[in-house]
Amino acid sequence: MPAPYKPTRDDPPGVPARRAALRLLDAVLRRGQALEGALHNATQGLDNPSDRALSHAIAAQVLRRLADLDALIDSATRQALPDDAKARFALRIALAQAILLETPPHAAISTVLPLVDGGPRKLVHGVFGTLMRQNATLPDIATLPAAVAARWEAAWGMDMVAAAGRAIADQPPLDLSLKADDVEHPAGVTLLPRHVRVPAGSGVRAAEGFAEGGWWVQDLAASLPARVLGDGAGRVLDLCAAPGGKTMQLAAAGWDVTALDISEARLSRLSDNLARTGLSAGIVVADALTWTPPEPFDAILIDAPCSATGIFRRHADVLHRASPRVIAEAREVQAALLARAADWVRPGGTIVYAVCSLEREEGEDQVAAFLADRSDFSPAPADPSVLPTGVAPTAEGFVRTLPGMLADQGGLDGFFIAAMTRNA
Structure with a gap:
């Protein structure tokens, strides 16, 4: 991994943030790192928080519309630049600023030319100038990475691919899960009980009810697994619990919750949110593949590690990292978690399996394989009343959210959710 960038006195103002954006894009596109995971290293040396935020915003927009x-x-070069050419990266950064972030063109180009010192600066300047004189724009429907579009077309059809292109072209709204019906919260649109949708870019920490612990940020689709499980007074295990939105939902719904995750740091965030909301849960730092519970649970919610392609609206980098190999590796972990957790739920109890993935291998196919292997489990069809209008259970009673659903209300992340009961 390259050493963190150290700004020098030779860099004009604004250039260090663009260098950091270049490092972020290199981390995602060449090394397969997650954008958020690469952020700390790539922005080392940027003391101003606004510079770090700008680097992140530039890289995120480039990845959305790559x-x-x-x-x-x-369209403006006689010979195609190599995909990994620094000139192409510099142009991506300049165009994303000028077209998507509304940076004045002269600032967009002047802050990227130092990135190609010793390279084709005239080419970069000329291509950018040509496109600006042409009033270049981007299509309303974004073009997805070719491999992703082909995979999703085969699984879901062209309409879904087009819907995904529309979804990624716009910033999604912000969803809030409420602790109770009567808590203070920002004004917005309610699509389900204990839910509020507010516009993209809304402030969080200073908003009504946040400090008082009345709500937390959670995409509406991500709230559905706990809604499918329903209210309860028994013992529930939230497996792979961090960052904890589902744990808080379950606690607010009356469950006695054990939240397990392998990441102590991520569980620390959950502990902070539990303290802020006044909710309670037992916290266990452990690897689910080696941990054994002291007694069976009444229910288990498995929000399994996955390719995360369903959250592409907010994290476009997943589309550039979720290769068939990544999907296959995730599926192996999911199968192991399901097989292990199946013995931890009492007869008559319920497992809810969920993934924020748009890949059938991680969702429908994974559950079909589990049910074929475990005759002691049966599908438990989801109650349609817990789902938003426009989302209905599948023929098997499972829940699948896709791009295009609730489009007029701001859309949904992609999720697959299956409830299964262990036969008594």
Whole structure:
């Protein structure tokens, strides 16, 4: 991994943030790192929080519209630049600023030219100038990475691919889960009980009810697994619990919750949120593949590690990292977790399996394989009343959310949710 960037006195103002954006893009596109995971190292040396935020915003916008930015670049060059050429990266960064972030063109280009010192600066300047004179724009429907589009077309059809392109072209709204019906919260649209949807970019920490612990940020689709499980007074295990939105939902719904995760740091965030909301749960730092509970649970919610392609609206980097190998590796872990957790639920109890993935291998196929292997489990069809209007259980009684659902209300992340009962 390259050493953290150290700004020098030779860098004009604004350039260090663009260098950090370049490092972020390199981390995602060349090394397969998650954007958020690469952020700390890539922005070392940037003392101003606004510079770090700008680096993140630039990289995120490039990743959202990478194919369309590249199409613009290719339209203005006689010979295609290599995918990993620094000139192409510099142009991606400049165009994302000028077109998507509304940075004045002269600032967008002047702050990226130092990134190609010793390289084709005239080419970068010329291509950018040509596109600005043409009033270059990006299509309303974003072009997805070719491999992702082909995979999703085969699984879900072209309409879904187009819907995904529309979804990633816009910033999604912010969903809030409420602790109770009567808590103070920001004004917004309610699509389900204990839910409020507010516009993208809304402040969080200073908003009504946050400090008082009345709500937390959680995409509406991510709230559905706990809603499918329903209210309860028994013991429930939230497996792979961090960052904890589902744990708080379950606690607010009356369950006696044990929250287990392998990451102590991520569980620390959950502990902070439990303290803020006044909710309670037992916290266990452990590897679910080696841990054994002292007694069976009445219910288990498995929000399994996955490719995370369903959250592409907020984290476009997943589309550039979720290769078939990544999906296959995630499926192996999911199968192991399901097999292990199946013996931890009492007869008559329920397992809810969920993944924020748009890949059938991690959702429908995974559950079909589990049910074929475990005759002591049966599907427990989801109650349609706990789902938002526009989302209905599948023929098997499971829940699948796709791009295009609730589009007029701001859309949904992609999720698969299956409830299964252990036969008594």
